[in-house]
Amino acid sequence: MSSQAEFEQAAQDVKTKASSNISNDAKLALYGLYKQATEGDVNTSKPGILDQKGRAKWSAWEKEKGKDKETAQQEYIKLVKELIEKHPA
Template identity: 50%
Template structure:
């Protein structure tokens, strides 16, 4: 299975987790997914200071700046596998 196929499978599996991961885990998943699919966060699109949720998501993603698509995909797959092992799938 190619890295892209593994990534796509992990993206599907994360939607089948038995329960919602912690906020920290959700931010990590979001950041890795965005880095793997979009690349570095654009500073021009940083949410305003009153958009707390959007700002937290953008900042988590921005911390991944410089990470290659392949590295982000591998980290995302590993994170989903760890969550699957601890939470389980439906």
């Protein structure tokens, strides 16, 4: 299976095979890695102080800045596998 196909499968698996009680920190880590893998470095301005959810997501993505697509995909796949193991649906 190609890296891209494995990445896409992991994105589906986390929705169907992991339970909904994954921590917010883990969800943010997934979000940051996913955005880095699909869009590259953060390309928007940081949301305003009143948008706490938007700021958290932006920060998670910013944390992954500089990672190439392949590295972000591999880290995403690894995290998804760990989460499914710890929190099966």
